[in-house]
Amino acid sequence: MKHNVMKLIEYTTITIIALCFLGPVIWMFMQSLKTPIDSISIPPKIFFSPTFRNYSSVLSNPAFFSSLKNSLIIAAVSATLTAIIGTPFGYALARFRFKGSKHLGFFILSTMILPPIVILIPLSRIYSALHILDTMLGLVFVHILMNLALVVWVMRSFFVGIPISIEEAARIDGCTHLQAFYKVVLPLASPGLAAVTILSFIFSWNDLIYALVLTSSEICTIPIFVSTEFIGFLSVRWGELSAASVLIVLPVIILLVLVRKHLTRGLSFGAVK
């Protein structure tokens, strides 16, 4: 009897907390289906006749598509490049002790820990001297920096978990060390590589501050679009704002559920498996 009461309390508590986390997401979805009048009615409308007008007006907005395209290109290119650049170093950190490896490991980690604004203050001046302010190239560079630590540390943890005897066997069979890395070890670590690339993609996709500082009129990314497009001088088009938010969040939810197995490891830099 006492056991059952305990279970009931546990389920009730976690359900209430979960509703607090879920509530805002549901509310966003509901707002995206409301007419402009319904979305700011007092008291707020829980029951209303849904309309897809917000979605059709967002989807017929050319600015939405151009920023969608920009964000897709920047996120895909930077995530791929980050994986290509960071993975070998993760392997080097996992397998070798060489001069400067510890310092580099530390510097890589601090790129993730320093607030972006610290690096942006000097970088915006460097970028303007190089004439790559407000270009996709500039954002791709800085997103590589943003995600490099993630790739390096998580891949390091995956490589540490692969027994060294496997690559020794490959080398006895005639592979060079580098061949053993990309022919034997890398395929074994590929689930991790996929997960960490997807995470990099998501961080780049969601990034606001780098885009806010380094772009202005030429390149608009999705977070900038969401933050500026629907906010007028006197009113906010909440319905369309919510619809655009739902559209950009949906693919991320799907991606995160796909990498759910490696999510904890990825977000904790490989410290918790």
Next chain:
Amino acid sequence: MKLIKLISRKINEKTALPYFLTVPTAVILFALFIYPLVYLLVLVFGSHSFPYVHLDAFTYLNRPVFWYTVRITVIYFAGTLAGTVIIGFLCAYLLNRINKGSLVFNIIFILPLAMAPIAAARNWCMILNTLYGILNYIIGFLGIPPQEWLTSIHLAVFSVITVTVWRWTPLAILILYAGLKKLPRAPVEAAALDGASEWQILRYVTLPLLKPVLVVAMLLESIICFKEFDVIYGLTKGGPAEMTKTLVVRAFIDGYEFMNLENAAVIGVMLLIAGLVIAKLGHKILTQQS
């Protein structure tokens, strides 16, 4: 492929390979991280590097506004860190105890992490609105009068902390839940056999065993609270009356909205020092973990 074969034959030596693997990362690191940081220091300490220097940059540190910002940063940091870790542990502990439906809860807890922070913040603006926000409607049922969540100088910090906690607690849940699942069962069972109560088991068995994971969770949450910009920017932009302007937000607004890069750079140096301390600590913790 041929190129890779050629290169791999050339650098078969054990001494050269690690450096070959390091080069791409090192190039990015020097070009985009170390060089800009040195440049930042030159900007601040080198004389007349700013064309519009009117006063010695570091007199900024003597102004009350700087220390006021530091105070808000500390309040925000402590509030979000405590909130995320405590609620995160509570959820992880409960998730670990229930056996049905934990997958559903898991997916629910991923949702705030998936939201683009700016979309989440704008959505919360709508929820917290004084006139037509749903939150004031809900607390109306409990007999509480409508509150100015984002525009009152007393409540704004609290609201901003709450939204940050909402966004980042799932991270703590994921990590602590993974840690709890991995704990050995034997000590808990032994304690239960010896007649320990649930609370005693939690306090004297589970928590000490979980300590390493708890440390990682606290480290990650403090990194995130220290850096957080998007949520505050999206909710209040530092207002009302600068009540929610943390150092990060002030550096951005001073530098890129008031175009006072000099002040922003001084704050940047302060953040750099604080960040390096956290990084040193984090490096130690993370290398011990794996």
